[in-house]
Structures are given as C-alpha cells and as structure tokens.
Amino acid sequence: MSENIPTLYEWVGGIDALRRLTSRFYEHVRRDTLLAPVFAHMxxxxxxxxxxxxxEVLGGPATYSEQYGGHPHMIQQHLNRHLVQEQRRRWVTLLLETADELGMPDDPEFRSALVGYLxxxxxxxxxxxxxxAQADHDAPMPKWGWGEVKGPYRG
Ligand code: HEM
Incomplete structure (x- = not known):
C-alpha cells in the first residue's frame, strides 16, 4: 500500500479502538436473545x-498469529457450531451498530471496506x-484493504 494511504487498522484507531469495539459488542451479544446462547461459554x-x-486482518500487528494460534485456530473455534444465517446477520448488524454507538469512523470508504470484510x-x-467442515492448518491470515475505493476520501 502507498505510503500516503493509512491501513484500515490505522484509520479505525488501532488496537485500543478495536478493543473498545469488541468489548462493548460482546456486552450486547450477551444480552441478545439470538446470540447469547451461541456465546454462552465464551x-x-x-x-x-x-x-x-x-x-491483524485490517493491517495491524500480527499478534493473533504470533500469540493466539493464527487463522487455523480461529477457524477451529467455529467448527461444529451449526451457525445459521439469521445468527450471522445479527452478529454483523450488532457489530456495526456498536461501531456507530462508539462513534467509530463512518465515512463511506472505511465502512464499505469494513462491511466487505465482515x-x-x-x-x-x-x-x-x-x-x-475441517480446519486447514495452513490457512493464511486474511488481509483486508480499502478495496475499490482505494483509500480514504481526500476531497
Ligand atoms: C468476520 C467474522 C468473524 C470473526 C473475525 C470471528 C473471529 C473469531 C475469533 C478470532 C474467535 C476465536 C477467539 C479466540 O482465539 O479465543 C472466534 C470464536 C468464536 N466465534 Fe467467531 N468470528 C466471526 C464470525 C462469527 C459469527 C458470525 C459467529 C456466530 C454468529 C461466531 C461465533 C463464534 C463462537 C461461538 C466462537 C467461540 C467462542 C467461545 O470461546 O466460546 N463468529 N471468532
């Protein structure tokens, strides 16, 4: 990526912003009738x-790969959970609503990239x-960028 274009990770506000996002998101998940049972044992x-x-997906440090088992471990965590589309849609919707609630970047360029990944x-x-389904032990970490919008709007 060009030097002038921030990564999605930088644009969202780095690890502190992502921790705030997931921490609040899973508070909502625990109170959501559709998702609470799925995450009862997290x-x-x-x-x-x-x-x-x-x-890591959004272009930040490789902490998950180095310390938490990387993409294969993440895949492993979803095996045999029998997730359905209704749960998936709620998961994505709640995460995006939480991003709004916390005032995270909502410019069209960033949000379209985030939605694409989610x-x-x-x-x-x-x-x-x-x-x-089986975990591929060589599954590489997905890497997401700005896609067709190529970067933040610079008017
Ligand atoms: C982009 C989408 C998703 C990402 C990035 C993601 C990421 C992850 C990661 C990293 C873990 C493992 C956490 C760890 O290492 O401890 C995990 C576990 C899990 N995920 Fe996902 N996930 C996604 C979508 C979903 C969806 C849509 C559902 C269900 C509606 C779901 C349900 C779960 C459950 C139940 C676990 C195990 C929780 C436990 O420890 O009991 N995930 N996910």
Missing amino acids: GDDHPAHVAAFLA EWGSRLAVINSQPG
Missing part, C-alpha cells in the same frame, strides 16, 4: 482475542461451522 478474553484478530468473514464462519 471466556473473558474472547473480546480481546477477536480485537487482535481484526487488528460479510466475507462471517459467511466463512457459517461455512466452517457446518457438519464435516
């Missing part, structure tokens, strides 16, 4: 792990949660 460190994962990643989570 550990207290789950929000921080998901923040680290998102950070659609892709959440659909993979559903696929990987179906009976017979």
Whole structure:
C-alpha cells in the first residue's frame, strides 16, 4: 500500500479502538436473545482475542498469529457450531451498530471496506461451522484493504 494511504487498522484507531469495539459488542451479544446462547461459554478474553484478530486482518500487528494460534485456530473455534444465517446477520448488524454507538469512523470508504470484510468473514464462519467442515492448518491470515475505493476520501 502507498505510503500516503493509512491501513484500515490505522484509520479505525488501532488496537485500543478495536478493543473498545469488541468489548462493548460482546456486552450486547450477551444480552441478545439470538446470540447469547451461541456465546454462552465464551471466556473473558474472547473480546480481546477477536480485537487482535481484526487488528491483524485490517493491517495491524500480527499478534493473533504470533500469540493466539493464527487463522487455523480461529477457524477451529467455529467448527461444529451449526451457525445459521439469521445468527450471522445479527452478529454483523450488532457489530456495526456498536461501531456507530462508539462513534467509530463512518465515512463511506472505511465502512464499505469494513462491511466487505465482515460479510466475507462471517459467511466463512457459517461455512466452517457446518457438519464435516475441517480446519486447514495452513490457512493464511486474511488481509483486508480499502478495496475499490482505494483509500480514504481526500476531497
Ligand atoms: C468476520 C467474522 C468473524 C470473526 C473475525 C470471528 C473471529 C473469531 C475469533 C478470532 C474467535 C476465536 C477467539 C479466540 O482465539 O479465543 C472466534 C470464536 C468464536 N466465534 Fe467467531 N468470528 C466471526 C464470525 C462469527 C459469527 C458470525 C459467529 C456466530 C454468529 C461466531 C461465533 C463464534 C463462537 C461461538 C466462537 C467461540 C467462542 C467461545 O470461546 O466460546 N463468529 N471468532
């Protein structure tokens, strides 16, 4: 990426912003009738792990790969959870609503890139949660950029 174009990670505000996002998001998840049962057994460190994962995908440090098992571990966590589209849609909607609630960047360029990743990643989570799905132990960490909009609007 060009020197002048920030990563999505930089644009969102780095790891502190992502931790704030996931921490509040999973508070909402715990109170959501559709999602609470799915996450009934998540550990207290789950929000921080998901923040680290998102950070790495969005162009930040490789903490999730170095300390938490990388993409194969994340895939493993979704195996046999039998997730359905209704749960996936609620998950994505709640995350985006939480981003609004916290006043995270809402410019069209950033949000379209974020939604693109969340659609892709959440659909993979559903696929990987179906009976017979297996974790690919060499699965590379996804990397997401600005896509067709190429970078933030500079008027
Ligand atoms: C872009 C989409 C998604 C990302 C980036 C993501 C990320 C993650 C990560 C990183 C973990 C492992 C956390 C760890 O290492 O401790 C995880 C676990 C999990 N995810 Fe996802 N996920 C996504 C979508 C979903 C969706 C749509 C659902 C369900 C509606 C879901 C349900 C779960 C559950 C139930 C776990 C295990 C929680 C536990 O520890 O009990 N995920 N996810």
